[in-house]
Every structure is written in structure tokens, then in C-alpha cells.
Amino acid sequence: MTIDKAASGVLPEPPEATVSASQRERLLTAAVDLFYRHGVGVGANALCKSAGISKKSMYQLFDSKDALLVAALERRVLADAAFLLPPPDFGPGPRARLLHVFRQLEKFARSPEYMGCAFLAPQVELKDPAHPASLVAARVKRQHLEGFFRTEAERGKATDPDFLTRQLAILYDGASTRAGIGADDLQGLAVTTAETLIEAAGITD
């Protein structure tokens, strides 16, 4: 972008702005990692130290720690969705597309770094559905995961698409949480359980 502007005769951005953009990036990267590993209670000091920036810079970049938490959740959405959801050109029908999510979840759970759903934990920790981060986390789950379940349940002509959506959301949240706390490694469990529920809902393909 800077090169293009320079080439077109526009002055390059002043060094200060460039530093801020890279600081913002470092802070967001640190925030995604630390909030996930340690929870929403991570302090501003730890965030700044990990990002290698000053507290003053942090508050120039984000109005509050809550605003940084919201931005960190939004930053994480695309990576998680790309891993969990099948690509648009994924061949098979609704049943296989739904099962793909739970196959990926079992893979997620194999990683020693896996600590459960990054959007569920903040809601459990904050205990306040009206908190900006709870609102964003709940919206992300509704749009990306429950929305996907519902679309496929409808395409697969489930007896009751809303009901199957609720069931798969509970399965996803229960499985991811138990993997996150180390109570279950999910291997051989998430996909098979999803299969049972999908079949009971009348989806055959």
C-alpha cells in the first residue's frame, strides 16, 4: 500500500503512523493468544509486555481493555471458521458437511494448545450476557456455527431444523469445553454422536 502511494506520487505515511499500525498488529496478536490461554482477566501489563508496547500506546490504539478483547475475538473468527466449516465447494451433501465440523473439532482437540471454544469461554468467564465481548462472542457463534448448522439442516430436510441446530450447538459446546478442560479427548466421540443426532433428525445425505 505504501509503495503504491509512493509510486503514484502520494507521500508515504509518516513513521509515527507506521509504528502504530505495527503496534496494533502486535497487540492484537498478543491479545488473541493471551485471552485464549489465560482468560478475559489478563491484565493490561501482561498484554503490553507480550506485545512489546507501552500502556500509553495500548490506550491510544484501544479505548479500553474490553475494546481490545472485542477486537481480539473478531480477529479470531475467520481463522476458526476456515478451520471448522467446510469450504463452499466441499462435495458431499448436508450430512457430510455437518459431520465435517465435528471431524475438525476432534482434530482441534488433539492439539496440546487446545483450550476449548474461544467464543464460549469468555461468555462463561464474564457471566454477563450484556458485556460487549459476550455480545460479540454470542453473535459469532450464531452467525457462523449455528447459522451453518441451520442451513445444512434445512438443506438436508431435517424433521425440525431448529431443533437439530440446538442439539448440534450443545454437542459442539459440550465437546469443545470438555476437551478444553482436559476431561475428554473427543477422539471417536464427537463425529459419532453428531451422526446419531443427524440421523435421528431424518437427514440421510
Add this chain to the structure above:
Amino acid sequence: MTIDKAASGVLPEPPEATVSASQRERLLTAAVDLFYRHGVGVGANALCKSAGISKKSMYQLFDSKDALLVAALERRVLADAAFLLPPPDFGPGPRARLLHVFRQLEKFARSPEYMGCAFLAPQVELKDPAHPASLVAARVKRQHLEGFFRTEAERGKATDPDFLTRQLAILYDGASTRAGIGADDLQGLAVTTAETLIEAAGITD
């Protein structure tokens, strides 16, 4: 107890000890409530204020806030187990006994005060399976809930009792967590989903 001792000629306990016992009770009651409503991060000040005791008394009663958290979890076990599990003389077979838990969970979720499983949330919040409170919470779930699921699955001659136990544990944790964060009211959902899994496991009665 004091009266018995007095009647048998033993001196009654000094007033200081009596105060301590009542202080312990007040502190534990406050801790059960505050840790559940606000999470493991509740401060010593809030706990002491709610219990109406001094910080010095708190640390005379419990070595640390973690020790108080552990005691609060242990205090809660019997009440939750009595509500969720069927009494020993509960008539019907394993299928009905298993479903009883999910029927009670749906009732739990109807209360505006319900914030999910009191033993799962601390583990999500602490993010440390080796923390004393995580160890207690995990043990409580294994002994009281998963132990119950396994016993009934075996009594009902499930195809694979361990597998059904894992499935029902995930259903319980997913359902209770989603109810706790306000994502689902569970009505008509938890029992029916448990039914599907129990039937798929080959338990008919």
C-alpha cells in the same frame, strides 16, 4: 453439641470458638454464592464484606482464597447431587433414571439464577487442570455425575457403557453451559436429546 457437652459436665466451648464456627458458616455461604455468580476471580474483600467478617478472620479460617474456593465447591456437591440424581428408591429402570438428570437440568435452567454447572465453570475459568479447585471440580463430576451415568449404562446393558457415559457428560456440560450463558433455555431439548443417545446405545428400559 454444646448442650450435650454442658449436660455431661464438660465446659461449653469459649465464645471465641462459637463465633468462629458461625463466621466459617457465613463465609462458606457467601463463597458458594459469590464464586457461582461472579467466578473464581471474586476478591477477598468482596467475600469478607458479604460474609460480614474481617480479612484476618478469613485467613484464620482458610489458609488461602483457593482453599476457600475448594471448600465452597465441596459444600455445594450434596445440594446439587440431591437435586439432579434420582433417589435410591426411584422406581423405574436405568433409562428413566438417566433421563431424570436431564429433566432436572431443564428445571435448573428455568431459574433466572441458573448460571450453568458450578463445577464446570471454575475449570473453564482457571484454565489449569492442576489447580486444587480444578482437581476437586473434576473429581466431583467424575464421582457423582459420570459415575452415575456409567452405573446406569451398565445396569441398562448399553452396548458400550463408557461411550454412553462420555456422550451424556458432553450433553450435560454443553446443555448446562449454554443455559448458563443464556444461549438456550433447554426446554424440550435436554431430555429428548438424552433419549436419542440412550436409545442408540441400546438401553430400552
